[in-house]
Amino acid sequence: MREIFRTIFSANIFVTGIVLFLVSVLVFYGTVYLLNYTNLGKKLGFLVTGAGTFAWSTIGSLLFVMYSPRGPQPAGGIEGLNNFEIRIIPLTFLGVSAILFAMFLVALHQYETTQERADL
Numbered sequence: 001m002r003e004i005f006r007t008i009f010s011a012n013i014f015v016t017g018i019v020l021f022l023v024s025v026l027v028f029y030g031t032v033y034l035l036n037y038t039n040l041g042k043k044l045g046f047l048v049t050g051a052g053t054f055a056w057s058t059i060g061s062l063l064f065v066m067y068s069p070r071g072p073q074p075a076g077g078i079e080g081l082n083n084f085e086i087r088i089i090p091l092t093f094l095g096v097s098a099i100l101f102a103m104f105l106v107a108l109h110q111y112e113t114t115q116e117r118a119d120l
Contacts, residue, residue, distance in 0.1 A: 029053060047108045054101035061094040 009016045029049065036045035065087050 043111060044108075047104055047111060051101060051104035051108060054097050054104060057097035058094060058101050061090045061097055064090045065094060 009019070032052070033045060033049045036049050039045070040048060068083075068086050068090070
């Protein structure tokens, strides 16, 4: 088993990067969800974790859009991306994260109203 993993990870750096990224995302968000699950329950823990995750993503992408890499340009100019083209992907990520954050907030509101109705 150890040799299989060693050959897979050493053969292709792209596959290694994807696997390590997926594992790190699962470990990070999984631990946050696990803590919320033990304290809040399954549904509310998922909603709070999702809202927090996408709020953090929205703030991070907004900061990148506002303060993306700048600096003095060389005298002759350089070929490459202009200031708007650098921000296309973070703007897209900002929009998607903001939409998902709003969806989780709406779901949290609906969950709270159903819980209040069940208590009455």
